[in-house]
Amino acid sequence: QTVVTQEPVVSVSPGGTVTLTCGLTSDSVSTSSYPSWYQQTPGQAPRTLIFKTNTRSSGVPDRYSGSILGNKAALTITGAQAEDACDYYCALYMGSGVWVFGGGTKVTVL
Amino acid sequence: EVQLMESGGGLVKPGGSLRLSCAASGFTFSAYMMNWVRQAPGKGLEWVSSITGTSSSRYYADSVKGRFTISRDNAKNSLYLQMNSLSAEDTAMYYCVRMRTAGAIPWFDPWGQGTLVTVSS
Numbered sequence: 001q002t003v004v005t006q007e008p009v010v011s012v013s014p015g016g017t018v019t020l021t022c023g024l025t026s027d028s029v030s031t032s033s034y035p036s037w038y039q040q041t042p043g044q045a046p047r048t049l050i051f052k053t054n055t056r057s058s059g060v061p062d063r064y065s066g067s068i069l070g071n072k073a074a075l076t077i078t079g080a081q082a083e084d085a086c087d088y089y090c091a092l093y094m095g096s097g098v099w100v101f102g103g104g105t106k107v108t109v110l
Numbered sequence: 111e112v113q114l115m116e117s118g119g120g121l122v123k124p125g126g127s128l129r130l131s132c133a134a135s136g137f138t139f140s141a142y143m144m145n146w147v148r149q150a151p152g153k154g155l156e157w158v159s160s161i162t163g164t165s166s167s168r169y170y171a172d173s174v175k176g177r178f179t180i181s182r183d184n185a186k187n188s189l190y191l192q193m194n195s196l197s198a199e200d201t202a203m204y205y206c207v208r209m210r211t212a213g214a215i216p217w218f219d220p221w222g223q224g225t226l227v228t229v230s231s
Binding site for chain 1: 160212222224
């Protein structure tokens, strides 16, 4: 069974840069996996940050960017701010109508 | 404004059934694939099921296949999830989510606020 992997916890200093990754246990992530990224603050529904690997959703600050790094999808926060501290999830398309979310990454800004 | 409003959650005993609903507004409902995504307390997101705009195709996660049924009524702009044989592992917030596409590339957007399902005796 394919598992989508994400770092459980990452830390970044205010103003710093951090990269979150989204991988597959049994394959490489490519644009054909349609990677997308979602941000979730406590008690709230997720909101879309990035779709089509690297396209920011409407209203998302340009300090967020998406890419493919090696064999993984990546979300980079450049110039991190206190309000970026929350949970981030990636989603990958497995084919045959099946989607899998990663386990999520908790970002702390300190 | 696109809005998705879930309802139907609540407390149900193990082995019981529940039907979730999602009322959609602000867009042409029939033109979009729709999804259910759930999140167990303190856990990550889990895709549950998807249905195409015409209901011609339905997809399920292995964890719910054979127990859950997704459906929609385009005349009522509504999405449903019939959940049978519920167990404690099904306890979660259930989100109704539209599937958007750009150049045939899909993603989940937007998300409803969710409805909580608790399976407990």
